[in-house]
Each structure stands twice: as structure tokens, then as C-alpha cells.
């Protein structure tokens with residue numbers, strides 16, 4: 001049977017099964033022709049009059065025009081946030097604050113389908129992920145932090161926690177709505193006001209969230225959402241009346257921001273890059289482990305800071321694990337992100353695809369062996385088939401540097417000490433995974449791994465109650481859980 005995408009265009013899928021097309025409908029969503037800046041509870045045109053396009057990376061079709069905020073607009077947003085902090089948000093009771101946050105959570109749930117489809121269209125991720133991960137976790141974060149609002153004095157007894165003030169937040173394109181929720185929910189719960197900037201390729205769900213915030217009737221200025229690229233982000237970071245910066249993105253930009261705020265009173269949390277190790281011991285449930293590895297690196301096209309991009313397999317099971325892994329890769333379905341059968345969607349942007357392709361070349365040049373899902377690649381859009389490198393050594397760039405794409409570097413090990421040394425041999429320290437039948441091995445390893453999150457016999461599991469964040473060049477500060485309240489409080 002010929003596979004078709006939601007527009008009825010023929011689209012060949014890879015994979016072993018002949019799956020009937022199952023595209024999610026786009027009838028029920030609204031994308032405006034043009035989006036404005038959300039400041040002080042209203043939508044305003046940018047003072048420069050400039051707009052930039054947002055496209056669908058799966059077919060390069062135009063979606064909408066997005067306002068570009070300059071320093072003047074950012075200043076207006078910060079002033080609105082300050083006024084709301086002084087005038088309303090810090091004056092109303094904690095219980096009242098909580099009600100607003102619950103309202104946002106419920107509205108996200110109500111509009112879940114629309115948000116999931118827009119997330120998939122604007123960023124290229126499979127609808128299954130947007131529907132089952134991004135949107136529910138975004139709602140869960142608002143629910144969870146709404147609950148903390150009136151319990152801060154129990155969370156930090158005898159420490160009289162106080163809101164920091166105006167939080168400036170800059171987020172990336174890999175989990176647009178979810179990252180906005182991770183940033184906004186704890187800030188509001190602790191009594192801060194917010195100026196947030198989404199990434200320039202994926203502004204749409206943050207702007208939908210602005211509409212939700214308006215609908216939830218939050219006092220004007222409590223949340224302001226300004227769109228634009230790096231210069232807009234820099235204007236937030238450098239604004240003298242912002243009290244705290246929360247950033248998720250590249251280690252390079254993280255360093256620029258840390259330099260910019262050095263010597264100021266600004267607090268900061270940085271959630272930066274990663275090069276996580278996923279470790280399979282010979283006693284692991286191998287089929288489950290292979291599934292976890294696939295999920296760890298190919299999930300969201302590898303656009304995940306905690307992606308398990310380095311795989312370490314114990315030598316005795318190397319052949320069998322590799323065979324299973326390759327078989328599983330061959331069965332992955334790459335294609336229309338809106339199709340519910342799709343496992344692998346589009347790469348987020350042309351630039352990101354160029355970066356990934358550069359690493360594929362480097363990997364081969366350095367002498368590693370490349371294996372890829374063989375499938376038809378859609379003619380339009382930005383695509384990279386799931387890729388696996390073997391014959392990789394510790395010194396290879398593909399084993400050291402963050403690629404942020406569906407590219408796995410496989411290495412082997414004999415002993416637990418060897419794999420711990422190898423796994424820790426990285427400037428990053430965000431996450432890791434371990435697969436074994438033995439609890440003692442898990443505890444031995446997790447206590448020696450220098451990573452903020454270590455998953456055992458699972459991977460990429462997120463929950464609002466558990467803190468997330470890195471060591472070393474992966475950043476500082478934690479998001480999620482009780483720990484996630486701290487960066488927004490003076491204690």
C-alpha cells in the first residue's frame with residue numbers, strides 16, 4: 001500500500017511492516033498568520049515592525065510570521081514584569097497564586113490535541129511524542145508546582161523563603177512547550193514574574209501558552225513572552241532589572257551568558273549540553289536494554305540534551321547486542337511527523353542538519369564504521385536516518401562532542417572500573433543509563449558516575465517531582481522537584 005502524508009502526498013516509509021497511513025488531523029488547530037509579542041497581558045506589534053518566518057521542518061512549508069523583539073520591547077516586557085511583581089503577584093495570597101497555576105495546567109490539558117499537533121508541525125517531532133510526552137509533562141509541571149505555592153514554608157522550614165523578583169528565561173527548540181513549563185511553573189509558584197523567550201524555530205506553542213495565560217486571566221505582566229533570536233535573548237540577559245536568568249541551550253551560549261552576568265547580582269541556572277553514557281552489562285535483560293538504547297538516542301531525533309549518545313556494551317554480549325540493535329534500527333519508521341506510526345521525525349532546522357551531517361563525515365573520516373537505517377528520505381524537509389557508529393575510540397570527535405542528532409557511538413568494555421572511567425571521561429555530566437540485573441552493580445556505578453541523572457534499566461524518564469540538571473559543562477542548578485524551587489527563592 002502506498003503511504004501518504006496528511007496532505008495526501010505519496011510518502012514512502014521505511015520499516016518492515018506495511019503500515020496504513022494514520023495522520024493526525026490538522027482541522028482542529030488554529031495557527032495565526034502573524035504572532036505578536038505578549039507583554040503586560042496583551043499582544044503588541046514589535047517596535048521595529050520586523051517579523052521572521054516559522055516553517056515546518058518536515059516539508060519546509062511556511063507556518064506563520066513571528067514578531068522580533070528588540071531591546072526596547074524587552075525593556076517594556078521587563079518593566080511590565082517588575083510592575084506586576086511589585087503591584088499584584090507579590091501581594092496576593094499564595095493560595096490565589098496557586099489557583100492561577102492550576103488553571104493554566106487544566107487549560108493545557110483541554111487544548112492538548114491542538115498543542116501536540118502544533119508542536120509536531122513547528123518542530124518536526126513525531127506526533128506520538130508531542131502527544132504522549134511534551135504536552136502531558138508540560139501540564140504535569142504546572143499541576144505539580146501549583147501544589148507547592150502555599151507550602152513553601154514547609155518546603156524550607158524556618159528559612160522564610162522570598163521570591164527573587166523578575167526571572168528572565170531563554171529556552172531551546174527541542175521541547176518548546178515542555179521547556180516553557182519547566183521554566184514558568186516553578187517561577188510563578190515561588191511568586192516571581194517572568195519574561196520568557198522561546199527559540200526562533202519553535203515559537204508557536206509558547207505563543208499558544210501566552211493565549212492560555214491570557215485565558216486563565218493571570219494579572220497583566222506576570223508572564224511576558226517575547227520572541228526573537230539570539231539578540232533578543234541577550235537583551236533579556238543583559239537587562240539590569242532582571243534578577244535571575246534561567247537558560248537551557250548550547251554550552252557555548254551558556255558560557256557567553258555566564259560571562260555577561262558575572263559581577264552582577266543576577267542568580268542563574270544553566271541547563272546545557274550532554275554526552276550521556278548508556279551502559280549495558282552482560283547480565284542485563286538485553287531486549288529491554290536495546291529498546292532503551294533506541295529510545296535514549298533516537299527519541300526526538302536525538303535533539304535531547306540527556307540523549308544516550310555513547311553506548312558501552314560489555315564485550316561478552318557485544319555481538320548479540322549489536323545484531324539486535326541493527327535489527328531494531330531497520331524496523332524504525334521515518335517519515336511524516338504527523339503520522340501516528342512515525343518513530344523518527346524531521347531534524348529541527350537546516351542548520352542543525354548541517355551540524356549532524358558534519359559529524360557523520362568526521363566519524364567516517366576518523367575511521368569509525370557507519371550503519372544507518374536504509375529508507376526513502378522525503379524529498380523536502382530536513383532528515384537524518386538513525387545512525388550507529390562502531391569501531392569508535394575514546395578520542396573520536398563523535399565520542400566526545402555533542403552532536404544533538406540521531407547518532408550513536410558504540411564502544412566496548414570488560415570491567416566495571418573500565419566503563420566508569422570511560423563513561424566519566426567527558427567534559428559533560430548531565431545523565432547516564434545503566435542496564436543490569438544486579439542492584440549492587442547499579443548502586444556501585446551510580447555512586448561513581450559524575451552525572452546529574454542516572455537511569456537504571458530505563459532511559460529518558462521524566463517526572464515533575466524529580467530534579468534534573470548537570471555537572472561540569474552540562475550546567476548548574478536543578479529543575480523539577482523541590483530542588484527546582486530553590487533557584488527562584490532567596491533563602
Ligand code: NAI
Nearest residue numbers: 171172198199229230233234249250253272273305402404
Ligand atoms: P543556542 O544555545 O544558540 O539556542 C538556545 C536558545 O538561546 C535560543 O532561544 C536562542 O535564541 C538563544 N540564544 C542564542 N544566543 C544567545 C545569546 N547570546 N544570549 C541569550 N540567548 C541566546 O542553540 P542552537 O544554536 O539552536 O543549537 C546549537 C547546539 O546547541 C546544538 O547543536 C546542541 O548541541 C546544543 N543545544 C542544546 C540544548 C539543550 O537542551 N541542552 C538545546 C538546544 C541546543
Ligand code: MG
Nearest residue numbers: 054055122201
Ligand atoms: Mg518551526
